[in-house]
Amino acid sequence: MKWALGLTALAVLLGLPTVLSGYAVTIFVLIFFYAFLAQAWNIVGGYAGQLSAGHAAFVGVGGYTAALLLDRGITPWLGMLVGAALAAVLGSIIGYLGFRFGLRGFYLVLLTVAFAEVCRILASNIDAVGGAVGLYITFTGNPRQFQFQDQRAYYYLALALMLLGTGVVALIERRRFGIYLTAIREDEGACEALGVPTFKYKMLAMVVSAFLTGLGGTFYAFYLFSLQPNTVFGIPLSVEIIIRAVIGGAGTLLGPILGSFILTPLGVPISPPHHQARLAMTAPEKRTAPAPISNRPPTRPAA
Amino acid sequence: MAVGLTLIFGVMRVVNFAHGDMMVWGMYLAFVLSTRAGIDPYVSFVVCAAALFVLGVAVQRGLVDRILAAPHEMQILLMLGVALVLENTALLAFGPEPARVRSPLARLTWDVGPLYVDVARLVTFGLAIVLTLALSLFLFHTERGRLIRAAADNPYGAMVIGTDVRRVYATAFGIGAACVGAAGALVSPILPFQPPTGLSLSVTSFNIVIIGGMGSLLGAFIGGLLVSVAESLGAVFLRPSLKELFSFSLLILILLLRPAGLFGRRAS
Numbered sequence: 001m002k003w004a005l006g007l008t009a010l011a012v013l014l015g016l017p018t019v020l021s022g023y024a025v026t027i028f029v030l031i032f033f034y035a036f037l038a039q040a041w042n043i044v045g046g047y048a049g050q051l052s053a054g055h056a057a058f059v060g061v062g063g064y065t066a067a068l069l070l071d072r073g074i075t076p077w078l079g080m081l082v083g084a085a086l087a088a089v090l091g092s093i094i095g096y097l098g099f100r101f102g103l104r105g106f107y108l109v110l111l112t113v114a115f116a117e118v119c120r121i122l123a124s125n126i127d128a129v130g131g132a133v134g135l136y137i138t139f140t141g142n143p144r145q146f147q148f149q150d151q152r153a154y155y156y157l158a159l160a161l162m163l164l165g166t167g168v169v170a171l172i173e174r175r176r177f178g179i180y181l182t183a184i185r186e187d188e189g190a191c192e193a194l195g196v197p198t199f200k201y202k203m204l205a206m207v208v209s210a211f212l213t214g215l216g217g218t219f220y221a222f223y224l225f226s227l228q229p230n231t232v233f234g235i236p237l238s239v240e241i242i243i244r245a246v247i248g249g250a251g252t253l254l255g256p257i258l259g260s261f262i263l264t265p266l267g268v269p270i271s272p273p274h275h276q277a278r279l280a281m282t283a284p285e286k287r288t289a290p291a292p293i294s295n296r297p298p299t300r301p302a303a
Numbered sequence: 304m305a306v307g308l309t310l311i312f313g314v315m316r317v318v319n320f321a322h323g324d325m326m327v328w329g330m331y332l333a334f335v336l337s338t339r340a341g342i343d344p345y346v347s348f349v350v351c352a353a354a355l356f357v358l359g360v361a362v363q364r365g366l367v368d369r370i371l372a373a374p375h376e377m378q379i380l381l382m383l384g385v386a387l388v389l390e391n392t393a394l395l396a397f398g399p400e401p402a403r404v405r406s407p408l409a410r411l412t413w414d415v416g417p418l419y420v421d422v423a424r425l426v427t428f429g430l431a432i433v434l435t436l437a438l439s440l441f442l443f444h445t446e447r448g449r450l451i452r453a454a455a456d457n458p459y460g461a462m463v464i465g466t467d468v469r470r471v472y473a474t475a476f477g478i479g480a481a482c483v484g485a486a487g488a489l490v491s492p493i494l495p496f497q498p499p500t501g502l503s504l505s506v507t508s509f510n511i512v513i514i515g516g517m518g519s520l521l522g523a524f525i526g527g528l529l530v531s532v533a534e535s536l537g538a539v540f541l542r543p544s545l546k547e548l549f550s551f552s553l554l555i556l557i558l559l560l561r562p563a564g565l566f567g568r569r570a571s
Binding site for chain 2: 097115122243
């Protein structure tokens with residue numbers, strides 16, 4: 001029954017782009033993309049209960065790495081992995097400091113926010129990575145450069161990302177790893193008393209989560225064709241990720257997806273200007289060069 | 304502003320992420336009062352404080368009270384929600400354009416030997432000191448203030464000796480919010496603001512509180528000075544846009560080495 005339901009849902013999602021308008025496809029891309037990010041956050045924030053409010057840092061690192069590597073002639077398909085690996089390294093640094101020094105709850109939130117903010121400030125001050133203006137990617141439409149003429153390619157990629165994230169979480173959930181994480185969330189002291197290496201598992205959760213989020217960063221960069229320090233490293237993006245997971249149900253397999261399906265369409269009509277630009281670009285089906293993006297700070301959809 | 308946050312956090316161990324947004328509301332209130340009724344922000348800060356007191360009590364009674372027993376994470380998320388609602392209603396009501404309150408004081412400067420002193424800043428600084436002093440007098444030398452500190456130290460004990468802890472919490476939250484409202488009105492002629500300013504204000508005040516020490520009024524005050532000095536020095540010696548880097552690096556260091564802050568008691 002469960003399998004049949006899942007397969008039907010998958011079949012519907014696979015077939016949808018053939019009947020949807022370009023505008024609706026764009027909305028679905030955003031739904032899948034945010035569901036993926038929320039799912040990645042879910043590993044460390046939901047299952048392990050270690051509230052990170054700095055996941056935007058991983059998005060930014062992933063996106064910037066892939067975009068910069070493309071300038072050196074390295075395809076984003078490879079850059080994506082490099083970016084994700086770098087995000088994982090950053091995740092392990094934050095995780096090491098946070099968990100080794102035993103920061104919990106509010107203190108961990110602040111630490112992750114502080115790291116994301118440091119990344120944001122550095123990115124906007126280092127001219128080699130575009131400074132405050134950020135990076136713009138020239139649209140070539142070349143699939144080897146992670147760019148597609150056809151909206152539907154992005155649709156399937158985003159769907160694949162979401163399924164990948166969910167698959168990873170499902171795998172974790174069934175193993176000892178997932179059970180340890182849930183136990184750590186419920187009672188860390190008891191876990192330690194029983195001999196669970198809590199530090200190791202929290203680190204692992206953080207690294208896996210950061211890696212996946214870094215992958216998402218590459219998608220973000222090559223979907224919007226622009227990276228601005230204030231949007232990709234900003235607190236609002238981290239919050240977007242968290243509220244999706246929390247509203248759908250943090251620490252559950254389908255929660256982040258549900259949350260994204262509820263919140264993303266709600267946010268579209270009043271979404272950040274860079275998304276609006278993207279939607280405006282895709283509305284007439286044919287895409288031209290990306291419109292210049294205003295430098296206003298993003299306004300967030302009402303939650 | 305950090306003083307208000309210290310009070311809320313110190314007393315109730317509630318992390319008020321809506322702090323900056325409450326401050327922005329204080330600013331907009333001062334803005335409306337000065338453009339519509341022509342009241343100078345240095346007078347209307349009293350009104351703003353009163354309005355924010357009411358808002359604070361309402362948020363406390365209506366929302367925070369229900370989840371005081373829940374873990375910290377839940378409170379963070381709740382306050383984040385309140386912050387989003389406040390920010391976006393401000394956005395709806397006032398639009399995204401930066402606003403600034405005009406005050407005749409803001410255009411005055413004093414010549415003190417080789418220095419130019421901005422009168423508006425001086426008045427704001429002076430009033431901040433007065434408010435901090437008044438608050439510590441209230442906390443340490445009045446019955447109500449003692450009750451607040453008692454409830455902070457040991458809510459159960461306070462309840463045993465007959466304190467209405469919920470009411471004390473509501474007062475504390477209200478006073479905390481009132482401080483923010485006053486602070487918002489007072490800085491509105493100096494600092495241009497727009498709805499998203501709230502978030503960065505929240506983060507800055509968390510910086511200050513953590514660096515100064517949770518639940519310590521003196522710490523909040525000194526933390527505020529320390530953060531602004533670190534940022535100004537950073538702006539002078541490196542690039543102005545890098546100044547925030549210093550306060551965040553300071554924050555990371557303090558979090559790791561002395562989470563209770565410079566003047567705080569050890570966290571329980």
